[in-house]
Amino acid sequence: MTSLSISAIRPFIRKLEAFRTISDEERSDLEALPMQITEIRADQDLVREGDRPSRCCVLLRGFGHTYKMTEDGKRQITAFHVPGDMPDLQSLELQYLDCSIGTCSPSVVGFIPHEALREICRLRPQLAAVFWRTTLVDASIFREWMLNIGRREAYNRVAHVFCELLVRLNAVGLARNHSCEMPFTQIEFADATGISTVHVNRMIQDLRSAGLIVLRGGMLTAPDWAGLKAAGGFDPGYLHMERALAA
Amino acid sequence: MTSLSISAIRPFIRKLEAFRTISDEERSDLEALPMQITEIRADQDLVREGDRPSRCCVLLRGFGHTYKMTEDGKRQITAFHVPGDMPDLQSLELQYLDCSIGTCSPSVVGFIPHEALREICRLRPQLAAVFWRTTLVDASIFREWMLNIGRREAYNRVAHVFCELLVRLNAVGLARNHSCEMPFTQIEFADATGISTVHVNRMIQDLRSAGLIVLRGGMLTAPDWAGLKAAGGFDPGYLHMERALAA
DNA sequence: CGAGCTTTTGATCCGAGTCAATCTTCGTGG
DNA sequence: CCACGAAGATTGACTCGGATCAAAAGCTCG
Numbered sequence: 001m002t003s004l005s006i007s008a009i010r011p012f013i014r015k016l017e018a019f020r021t022i023s024d025e026e027r028s029d030l031e032a033l034p035m036q037i038t039e040i041r042a043d044q045d046l047v048r049e050g051d052r053p054s055r056c057c058v059l060l061r062g063f064g065h066t067y068k069m070t071e072d073g074k075r076q077i078t079a080f081h082v083p084g085d086m087p088d089l090q091s092l093e094l095q096y097l098d099c100s101i102g103t104c105s106p107s108v109v110g111f112i113p114h115e116a117l118r119e120i121c122r123l124r125p126q127l128a129a130v131f132w133r134t135t136l137v138d139a140s141i142f143r144e145w146m147l148n149i150g151r152r153e154a155y156n157r158v159a160h161v162f163c164e165l166l167v168r169l170n171a172v173g174l175a176r177n178h179s180c181e182m183p184f185t186q187i188e189f190a191d192a193t194g195i196s197t198v199h200v201n202r203m204i205q206d207l208r209s210a211g212l213i214v215l216r217g218g219m220l221t222a223p224d225w226a227g228l229k230a231a232g233g234f235d236p237g238y239l240h241m242e243r244a245l246a247a
Numbered sequence: 248m249t250s251l252s253i254s255a256i257r258p259f260i261r262k263l264e265a266f267r268t269i270s271d272e273e274r275s276d277l278e279a280l281p282m283q284i285t286e287i288r289a290d291q292d293l294v295r296e297g298d299r300p301s302r303c304c305v306l307l308r309g310f311g312h313t314y315k316m317t318e319d320g321k322r323q324i325t326a327f328h329v330p331g332d333m334p335d336l337q338s339l340e341l342q343y344l345d346c347s348i349g350t351c352s353p354s355v356v357g358f359i360p361h362e363a364l365r366e367i368c369r370l371r372p373q374l375a376a377v378f379w380r381t382t383l384v385d386a387s388i389f390r391e392w393m394l395n396i397g398r399r400e401a402y403n404r405v406a407h408v409f410c411e412l413l414v415r416l417n418a419v420g421l422a423r424n425h426s427c428e429m430p431f432t433q434i435e436f437a438d439a440t441g442i443s444t445v446h447v448n449r450m451i452q453d454l455r456s457a458g459l460i461v462l463r464g465g466m467l468t469a470p471d472w473a474g475l476k477a478a479g480g481f482d483p484g485y486l487h488m489e490r491a492l493a494a
Numbered sequence: 495c496g497a498g499c500t501t502t503t504g505a506t507c508c509g510a511g512t513c514a515a516t517c518t519t520c521g522t523g524g
Numbered sequence: 525c526c527a528c529g530a531a532g533a534t535t536g537a538c539t540c541g542g543a544t545c546a547a548a549a550g551c552t553c554g
Contacts, residue, residue, distance in 0.1 A: 432500065433501065434499095434500075444500090444501090445501095445502085445503090448500095448501060449502090452502085
């Protein structure tokens, strides 16, 4: 398992490097983290609202999402996760999990005990700062999503989500030529943008006929990146990727 | 100014204590932080999107908000701030400010140089963890707001915002008997909930005639707290205030 | 006491939701 | 290799929550 893990955690380290250089010592400490690596089917919850986890998960392959439900059963997706993300890093400091996290595609997930993460943070304050930074970037993305959901029209909302996913996947080496894997369903886009499935479908068709996206067979391509960015009102500043200036 | 600052930063320390006990040594280190304390009028920006601040601000008295604008000038408020909050603590780790922060009422704000905060974090890792924690709680609130904006009806959205403000103000000793100061305008509630000013006004009137709120003269009272919570679908878990279990 | 905000009210309109099929896709088992 | 079933994608018809527009009414403060 060890050899598997060292190669498997590559997306994790690449994600951290998008925000700050990782030194060789830090890298080897990261590679030495005890990590239980597991394959998980699509549409499985990793953790649920109300849990009090004793470990964090790292998405090593596949896609996921964080979501919350209203009392009457409506779902809001608050984040999409791509390889390298630590979707519940917050649980290291906050006992109570205020949201649920699940897979959207067949995935490989690594679980790291809280105590191991606390130890590496204690020994390498620089790494602790990088972890903090990733949660701050997550928060920045939340703010942008609030703007998206609260103040943009449906058409622009959907375009914005596609822009963000292209840039984030590009940053971890999973997009080329404005093209990437895109396994989320229209139901998931609907719950992420705060609109209905039917309407998402119509907006996607509008984006298609405007020549801004090609979306089929689980692949997304943006033949007119400038046009898609304009449609989404997308400015990547909120992703805080000075280092990995996206395509 | 020193004596002023020691009493003035009380709300700041009280806020941190809502999340974790602050030891005497930590408290005196906090009190020793170099802080430039300034009175600021209502509706002034403290920082603007695109800034690269070299200090953080602490709201010591008054109310504020964080907001973003779409390209076509629509505003989304992503957070309300109450005394004790550090609305741009993120700038300690993220160079680029992705949002603007301003006052909503006449306020007293303390400015702390980044270097001083970095120093106290280095010397007192426990305090660094508390700071991290406050940003994680902010992120949790963002997630709840996304749920609010994306998936609740206007009536429930407005009720939810009132619930949250009552609980947060209670936690810093600024609410009694489900009653607190409430200087935000209906325009601000509109931009926070993603609906129009006119509709906010109608929802407030509905909440009034349902006997759930009394809102006038800058004061909010919830005569039927259980009813208001139900209307907002409000569950305070996301505020992570195990310690200061709110009224 | 008047200017400039907010808050309120009324009338009208439209973006998006809901409902109900139908059509595709795709994995599964025969 | 194909039939079958389930899930997702699409389409059309109709409805509605909330936006927009326009005015009037209250407040606050210089």
